[in-house]
Amino acid sequence: MMRPRVPPCCGADEQPAGGLSRRGVLRGAALAAGGGVVLGLPGTAYAAPVIDNPFAGYTITQTWAQHRANGSLGGIDFAMAVGTGLPACGAGTVTNIPNNGTGGHTVTIAHADGYKSQYLHLSAFVLANGTPVARGAIVGRSGGAVGAPGSGSSTGPHLHWHMIDPGGTRINPLEYVAQHPPAGALPKTATETTGTPDVTCYKRMQHWLRLTNGYTGPIDGVPGTATYSALQRAMRGYGYTGPIDGVMGPNSWRAVQNLASGYGYTGPLDGVMGPNSWRGFARFLNQNAWD
Template sequence: MSENHEADNGRKNRSRTGMSRRTLLRGSVTTFGLAAGGVLFSAGSARALDIYNPFSAYQITGSWQEHLDRGSLGGIDYGMGVGTALPAAGAGVVTNIPYNGTGGHTVTITHSDGYRTQYMHLSEFLLPDGTSVGKGDIVGRSGGAAGAPGSGSSTGPHVHWHLITPGGTRVNPLNYLGGGGGGGLPKTATEQDGVPGPVMWRRTQNWLRIESGYTGPIDGIPGPNTYAALQRNMRDWGYTGPADGAPGPNTWAAVQRLAATHGYTGPIDGVMGPNSWRGFSRFINQDRWD
């Protein structure tokens, strides 16, 4: 398998995940109104509901308004291949709902003070009910193929996402994006499962923005600009080739040298596999790249 193909597989974020158990977010949110920037006002003080958009790297195939226009209670559809790993939008506790009517297999994450995010049309549940997860942990795999078990009424592969208030009203999660008093990027589950995906690449792009002159979007979709910045940075790790945005074995061998400083013990052969990605992700998960 070529290195570029491995990167493509990473974009699809297919995961055999191993879960970390990061701390549940602290503080409570009782909403009385929404201000610009996703801050919810509560009892005279402002706090943020600590969620992010884990699907920003995917195309919206059904907007919130389009759902309302056809009589739905609302939701956002993101097109993605069956089996794509679904990160938690925020810390919370998992509840699985098999064959949830038209929504099919549904995973619910209950956040602080009763807010819930839901993902529908799953092909697979990965965690038992009651599991505590951190923001970015993988909670299931997407589905939606017409007629497949768990797809509900879906006619094509995608995930349906919405947020439910403590009072039980379904709302658009994009209106509630906060940051938990500082925000920052979520940690990547690649450190556990060894599968590169959008969160890992977003963190990588942010690291390269800080250190190596990357000026493109922090979108989790690596392209020539991301790879060229990576090659510039890898000169500190033995890479001597051009910064041409087309990584090959010499680029990835340098990445493995970096990964070796964070627990990677395999060969420096320029062939990135799960252990190489785990070591690299231990580096990229450092708080300074949030």
């Protein structure tokens, strides 16, 4: 008899990851653009660091609420193949914590203002302790395979991500990102209402693809071969099996409609992008993660 499949997750008794020394935190503070933040003193006012969600292209297998309901201190789990590079969600200083209890190999990124981000169940560390990183730098490799070194209590390949506030409380990183959009963030596209793609729609698409699928061109709202090649790579997860050639045909757009079907599109998957297809796609692109 087959056992029911349980989404990869952390154990209910997951332990808080180890802390950083005062010297390590202060070193992180020195990296802040603008600097001048004093940590650890009563009454200190902490600024909100700029944090992105670099994992928005991956399926969530356990939500924050599900973690808490299972007795965990909280986290977000993303389905991810072992060995996937893990981009830093924000600038800071790296500390590696090998075999961190049920969390397994853990990377901590100490941001400049008292916040920390932690990635759990890693298969490998890639940077030395004390390494300063910019947002987007690879800080480790995902793991989580049952019984593998560094997996801790993981029940399957995935990444666990949570943040810790200056008071030491674990917080939901997705809520944090939604509540603290970066200065100069991209505006929302009106395509969600009009059904007609505009420059902002394409800019948001390019930014999403830069964060998740290797697009390296400009965020100019003028999609070309590089933009569409990245879009085709992204659509591998939505049924596209054709070449990555940057030429969008019906099969490419059918996969985009499949994505849009998770955001309110209820029409046919026919590869013809009409107003309703664009509205659904725009709802996806208007998520705070792509600001």
